[in-house]
Amino acid sequence: MNSKVTEIKNLFDAKISSVTTSDNVEELRVEFLGKKGHIAALMGELKNVPNEEKKEFGRVVNVLKQEIEQTISEKKDALIKEEQQKIIDSAEQYDESLPYDIQTGSYHPITLVSRDLERIFASMGFSIEDYSEIVDDYHCFEALNIPKHHPARDMQDTYYLSTENQLLKTHTSAAQNAIMKKYGAPLRAIFPGRCFRNESTDASHENTFFQMEGIMIDKDISISNLIYFMKTMLSEVFQKDVTVRLRPGFFPFVEPGFELDIKCLICGGDGCPSCKNSGWLELCPCGMIHPNVLRHGGIDPEEYTGFAFGLGLTRLAMMKYGVKDIRMFNSGSLKSLSQFKNE
Ligand code: DAH
Numbered sequence: 001m002n003s004k005v006t007e008i009k010n011l012f013d014a015k016i017s018s019v020t021t022s023d024n025v026e027e028l029r030v031e032f033l034g035k036k037g038h039i040a041a042l043m044g045e046l047k048n049v050p051n052e053e054k055k056e057f058g059r060v061v062n063v064l065k066q067e068i069e070q071t072i073s074e075k076k077d078a079l080i081k082e083e084q085q086k087i088i089d090s091a092e093q094y095d096e097s098l099p100y101d102i103q104t105g106s107y108h109p110i111t112l113v114s115r116d117l118e119r120i121f122a123s124m125g126f127s128i129e130d131y132s133e134i135v136d137d138y139h140c141f142e143a144l145n146i147p148k149h150h151p152a153r154d155m156q157d158t159y160y161l162s163t164e165n166q167l168l169k170t171h172t173s174a175a176q177n178a179i180m181k182k183y184g185a186p187l188r189a190i191f192p193g194r195c196f197r198n199e200s201t202d203a204s205h206e207n208t209f210f211q212m213e214g215i216m217i218d219k220d221i222s223i224s225n226l227i228y229f230m231k232t233m234l235s236e237v238f239q240k241d242v243t244v245r246l247r248p249g250f251f252p253f254v255e256p257g258f259e260l261d262i263k264c265l266i267c268g269g270d271g272c273p274s275c276k277n278s279g280w281l282e283l284c285p286c287g288m289i290h291p292n293v294l295r296h297g298g299i300d301p302e303e304y305t306g307f308a309f310g311l312g313l314t315r316l317a318m319m320k321y322g323v324k325d326i327r328m329f330n331s332g333s334l335k336s337l338s339q340f341k342n343e
Contacts, residue, residue, distance in 0.1 A: 004045065005060050008038045012068055022079040029072050039065045109340040110210050110329060113237075113317045114192045117212055120236045121190045124229065126214065129191040131175035136165045143177035143296040144253040152252050157198040168196035172213035173253060173310055176289075179215070180297025185304040186218040192313060203325045210313035215289065217299060217306030223256075226286060226307035230260055234283070237316065238265060245280065254287025254308060265319075281319070284311045 012032055019025050032038045042061045049057045107115075118128050137148075146152050156170035169175075172193045179189050192212040199205045216225065227244065234242045242262045249259035261282050264275035271277040286309035291301035314329060321340060323329070328336050 002057070002060060005042060005057075005064055008032075008042060009064055009067075011038070012071075016071055016075060019075065020079075022076050022083060025072055025076045025079060029076075032068050033065070033072070039068065106338045106340060108329070108337060109317045109321055109323070110313055112340055113313055113320060114210070114212065116237060117233065117311070117313075118190065118192070120233055121214065124188075124232070126188040126190050126216075129175065129179055129189050131169075131172070131178065131191055131193055133169055133194055133196070134161065134166055135169045135174045137167065138165075139177050140167060140169055140171075140174040143293065144173055145290050145292045145296075146252045150252065152250075158196055159198060169193070170197050171195050171310060172211040173308070175213060176215060176253070176293065176308065177297050180217070180294070180299055185299045185306075187306070188216045188218075190214040201327055203327070206314065206326045206330065208330055209326070212311045212313050213308065214311070215306055215308045217289065217294070217304050219304060221288075221305045221307060223288065223307070226288070226309070229307075230284060230286065230309065234262055237320065240265070243269070249285055249287070251285060251287060253290050253293045255290045257287035258285065260284040260286050260309070283315070283319075284309050286310070 012028075015028055015031075016025075019028060030037065034040070039061065042064075046054060046057060046061075122128060140156075140158075141150075141153060142148070158170045159168045161167060172191055172195060175191045175193065179191065180187065183189070190212055191214075192210065194208060195211050196208055199207045201207060214229075216229065223246075227246070231242065231244055234244065242265070244263075245261050246258040247261065249257045251257040259282055261280040263269045264272060264279055264281050266272050266274045267279065269279040271279050275281050286307060289306040289308050294301040294304065294306070314326060317323065317329070318326060331337070
């Protein structure tokens with residue numbers, strides 16, 4: 001009977017040595033170990049084996065079965081590895097030196113100008129603050145010395161929310177009070193932000209635009225400090241020395257208040273269409289913070305003084321990049337907006 005076992009063993013050895021794929025190995029497994037396979041057939045022979053040999057026969061068949069199982073599993077693993085390696089070797093190789101065409105995005109011009117200013121002010125010790133676009137009447141007006149029914153409110157008609165007292169901020173000055181309360185004095189901070197006003201739009205008016213507010217509060221801050229910081233900032237932005245002048249301007253939250261003009265960079269002050277022939281461009285309203293505003297912010301005006309400015313970021317971007325229509329900024333037109341690069 002053992003000769004049958006040997007025969008099956010030889011048959012298996014011969015077949016396993018010639019298989020070349022993992023699928024072939026699987027076929028062999030079915031042929032030898034399957035329900036109707038050779039091992040099952042050998043087991044079926046058990047009934048014909050004389051009783052005294054049954055035990056030995058069963059043992060020998062079992063040994064052969066285990067041997068076949070092991071060989072099949074090892075062979076299958078080895079062939080699968082080989083096959084995977086072949087797939088990897090034959091796959092298209094990735095060559096990172098080949099040119100590729102991926103469209104990278106670009107920053108919005110307002111972002112470019114804003115980052116430029118943030119860098120300049122950060123280098124002068126100012127912190128950069130964020131503030132919400134929805135504010136209440138107190139922060140947008142009352143804390144800035146603009147009581148209810150004050151005519152200065154007429155200039156800043158905005159969008160009121162149905163929730164009581166909430167509105168979209170009309171100017172970045174709306175953050176002054178919260179920032180004073182957050183840090184106290186002394187304080188240097190800028191806060192860029194989106195502002196909203198109920199305006200009909202045209203080439204130079206938008207209902208949604210950006211400003212950058214700045215405040216500096218300390219002992220003995222004077223108009224000279226204000227002029228120095230404004231000049232330094234503008235020279236950096238335009239990468240040339242700028243001449244500035246102050247004209248009186250009225251804003252309830254500063255006293256005295258100014259309009260800061262720069263000498264036209266296009267004509268050098270001689271007069272051209274860009275400066276409406278005046279030689280000067282209005283750029284940045286500013287002033288010394290009104291004592292009432294400091295008081296609202298929890299700062300003692302007897303001890304501290306400070307200046308504030310509200311730079312029109314959108315205006316600055318228009319000047320810096322020569323944009324003639326303000327509506328381009330919110331147009332979402334990639335054709336226009338993707339042209340701006342920070343040099
Ligand atoms: N918030 C004012 C506006 O949007 C601009 C402004 C004027 C801001 C004078 C200031 C300032 O900080 O001192 O019309």
